Amino acid sequence: MTTHQHAGKQARPEDIINVARLVTDYYQYSPDVNIVEQRVSFGTSGHRGSASNHSFNEHHILAICQAVAEYRFSQGYQGPLYLGKDTHALSEPAFASALAVLIANNVKLVIQADEGFTPTPVISRLIIEHNNQNSGQADGLIITPSHNPPADGGIKYNPPHGGPAAGKVTQVIEQRANEILANDLKEVRTIAYADAINSPELIKQDFASLYIEQLAQVIDMQAIAEAGVSIGVDPLGGSGIHYWPKIAEKYRLNIEVVNPVIDAAFAFMPLDKDGKIRMDCSSPYAMSGLIKLKERFDIAIGNDPDFDRHGIVCQSGGLMNPNHYLAVAINYLMTHRQWPNDAKVGKTLVSSSLIDRVAKALGKPVAEVPVGFKWFVDGLQQGKLAFAGEESAGASFLSKDGSCWTTDKDGFVLGLLAAEMLATTGKDPHQHYLALTDSLGEPHYARVEARANSQQKSILVNLQPNDITIDILAGERIEQVINHAPGNNAAIGGLKVTTKNGWFAARSSGTEDVYKIYAESFLGTAHLAQIIEQAKTLIRNLFDAKTKGE
Incomplete structure (x- = not known):
C-alpha cells in the first residue's frame, strides 16, 4: 500500500467526522439482517462497525446485550457484569443502550463511579480479582472498536476468565443477537435510561483505584521511581488518559501527559499511512507527534483508545517495531522474574521468529497459536504462559509472583515495563534490541x-x-x-x-x-x-x- 501524501501530518477539516451526525445515525438507522455487512458479527475482538453504514446502531447493541444477558443466565453467572467504554463517539450512546438492557434483565451491573471511561485491561483485572475472592462468576463488556477510526463503534464480551471470549461463546451470542434483530427486537427487555442509571441494581465503583493500587504486583514501580526515569505519555485521547496522573502520584513517577485532550472526533491526530485518522500506537505516522518529542523523555509511551495496545518510543531509536519490543520484553522478563521454568512464551504464528530465537537461547518453550488474543487466555489464567504477545502491539504477562495479572492485553504494563527495563539495566528497549540482533540476527x-x-x-x-x-x-x-x-x-x-x-x-x-x-x-x-x-x-x-x- 502506498503512503498517503498527508500521512503523519495533522488531520485536515475534511478528515474530521461530524460527531452529531454520527450519533444521530446510531439512533435513526437500523440494520437489515439480510445484508451480511449489517448483521452482528464477532471477529477476533467483538462486533465492530459504523452507524452511518448501518453496521453499528442502537439495534445492534440492544440485541447483543439481550443475547449476553440470556447467555450469562444460561451459564448460571450470578456475579456482577463490569461495563466499560472508551472515548469513541459511538461508545457513549452504546453505553447508555447497554445499561438500559442489562438493568432491565436484572443483571447486577457495575460501572465506573463517575460514569467515565474504562480501559480494557482494567475490566479484565476487575473480573479476575472478583472471581478470585468471591463466589458467583463475574464477567464484562467493553464498548470499544480499539484503534479503529473515529466513525467506528465496537463491543466485546469477556467471560469469567477475564479475557476475550472464545469462538464457541461469541457464536452463541452472535447467532442469538441476529435472531433478535430478525424479530424486530421484540424479545429485548429494556427500560428508560433515566431509570436504569438510578436503579438500585446499578453499582458505581472507582475502577481506577484497585487497578493502580495493584500495579506494583506486576511492575517494579519502586525501581522506576528511584531511577528517576522521565516518561512522556500520549494517550491518543483514549480511555486511560486520567489513569496516568494517578499512577504518577501513587508511585512518585516522573510522568508527563503530553496530550491531555479527549475529543470524540480525534481531530488532534496525525493521519495514518492511508490518510485516515486511526489511533494506532504502533504506527509511526499516527505516533508522529510523540516521536518528535522523544528527546525530552527517557521513555515515551502511546496507547490506543481502549489501552490494550502499546507504542514504545526510545530516546536512542524512536518508535519500536511491535515485534522487536515483544522480543526484548520476553528476554528481559525471563531473566528478571522468578517464574516457573516450564511456563511458556506465547506468540501468534505471524509474530517475529526473533521471539523463537530468544526463547531458544534462554531454554524456554514456545506456544505458537493463531491470530487473536483469545488463544492465550487459558494459558495466562493457569500460569502456563509467562508471557503472551501478538504482532499488533498487544501483550500481557504474569505478576511478579507468577499469578495471573490480566487475560486481556494491557497497554499500561507493557509501557511501564520499558521504563522498568531502563531503570534496572541502564539500557532502553532499543539498545536491548540491538544487543539481541547482534547475537541472534536481524529480522x-x-x-x-x-x-x-x-x-x-x-x-x-x-x-x-x-x-x-x-x-x-x-x-x-x-x-x-x-x-x-x-x-x-x-x-x-x-x-x-x-x-x-x-x-x-x-x-x-x-x-x-x-x-x-x-x-x-x-x-x-x-x-x-x-x-x-x-x-x-x-x-x-x-x-x-x-x-x-x-
Missing part, C-alpha cells in the same frame, strides 16, 4: 494485503499442507508447512510456510474482501521482498487451480 518483517473474493477466501481457509508442492522458497529449502498452530492445534485460517531464515503466512480476512500475507526474513530486505512475491504467486496459482477444480 525484516512486512505485512501486505491482496484482493480476494469470497470463493478465494474459502479456498485459502481450506488449504492443506500438501497443496504446497514446491520445495524451495526464496532460495531456501522449505522446512515446514502448517495449517494448524503448533501451540494448540487450532486452524490458522490459511497456511504458514517456513525455511531456515524466512517464512510467510497467508490468512483470509474475516471482515474484508482481502487476504493477508505476513512475511519475515533474517537475510535482508531483498530476501523479504522475494518471499512476498513468491508467496503472492503461489497463492494466486492455488486460487486458479482450485477454482478450475484441478
Whole structure:
C-alpha cells in the first residue's frame, strides 16, 4: 500500500467526522439482517462497525446485550457484569443502550463511579480479582472498536476468565443477537435510561483505584521511581488518559501527559499511512507527534483508545517495531522474574521468529497459536504462559509472583515495563534490541494485503499442507508447512510456510474482501521482498487451480 501524501501530518477539516451526525445515525438507522455487512458479527475482538453504514446502531447493541444477558443466565453467572467504554463517539450512546438492557434483565451491573471511561485491561483485572475472592462468576463488556477510526463503534464480551471470549461463546451470542434483530427486537427487555442509571441494581465503583493500587504486583514501580526515569505519555485521547496522573502520584513517577485532550472526533491526530485518522500506537505516522518529542523523555509511551495496545518510543531509536519490543520484553522478563521454568512464551504464528530465537537461547518453550488474543487466555489464567504477545502491539504477562495479572492485553504494563527495563539495566528497549540482533540476527518483517473474493477466501481457509508442492522458497529449502498452530492445534485460517531464515503466512480476512500475507526474513530486505512475491504467486496459482477444480 502506498503512503498517503498527508500521512503523519495533522488531520485536515475534511478528515474530521461530524460527531452529531454520527450519533444521530446510531439512533435513526437500523440494520437489515439480510445484508451480511449489517448483521452482528464477532471477529477476533467483538462486533465492530459504523452507524452511518448501518453496521453499528442502537439495534445492534440492544440485541447483543439481550443475547449476553440470556447467555450469562444460561451459564448460571450470578456475579456482577463490569461495563466499560472508551472515548469513541459511538461508545457513549452504546453505553447508555447497554445499561438500559442489562438493568432491565436484572443483571447486577457495575460501572465506573463517575460514569467515565474504562480501559480494557482494567475490566479484565476487575473480573479476575472478583472471581478470585468471591463466589458467583463475574464477567464484562467493553464498548470499544480499539484503534479503529473515529466513525467506528465496537463491543466485546469477556467471560469469567477475564479475557476475550472464545469462538464457541461469541457464536452463541452472535447467532442469538441476529435472531433478535430478525424479530424486530421484540424479545429485548429494556427500560428508560433515566431509570436504569438510578436503579438500585446499578453499582458505581472507582475502577481506577484497585487497578493502580495493584500495579506494583506486576511492575517494579519502586525501581522506576528511584531511577528517576522521565516518561512522556500520549494517550491518543483514549480511555486511560486520567489513569496516568494517578499512577504518577501513587508511585512518585516522573510522568508527563503530553496530550491531555479527549475529543470524540480525534481531530488532534496525525493521519495514518492511508490518510485516515486511526489511533494506532504502533504506527509511526499516527505516533508522529510523540516521536518528535522523544528527546525530552527517557521513555515515551502511546496507547490506543481502549489501552490494550502499546507504542514504545526510545530516546536512542524512536518508535519500536511491535515485534522487536515483544522480543526484548520476553528476554528481559525471563531473566528478571522468578517464574516457573516450564511456563511458556506465547506468540501468534505471524509474530517475529526473533521471539523463537530468544526463547531458544534462554531454554524456554514456545506456544505458537493463531491470530487473536483469545488463544492465550487459558494459558495466562493457569500460569502456563509467562508471557503472551501478538504482532499488533498487544501483550500481557504474569505478576511478579507468577499469578495471573490480566487475560486481556494491557497497554499500561507493557509501557511501564520499558521504563522498568531502563531503570534496572541502564539500557532502553532499543539498545536491548540491538544487543539481541547482534547475537541472534536481524529480522525484516512486512505485512501486505491482496484482493480476494469470497470463493478465494474459502479456498485459502481450506488449504492443506500438501497443496504446497514446491520445495524451495526464496532460495531456501522449505522446512515446514502448517495449517494448524503448533501451540494448540487450532486452524490458522490459511497456511504458514517456513525455511531456515524466512517464512510467510497467508490468512483470509474475516471482515474484508482481502487476504493477508505476513512475511519475515533474517537475510535482508531483498530476501523479504522475494518471499512476498513468491508467496503472492503461489497463492494466486492455488486460487486458479482450485477454482478450475484441478
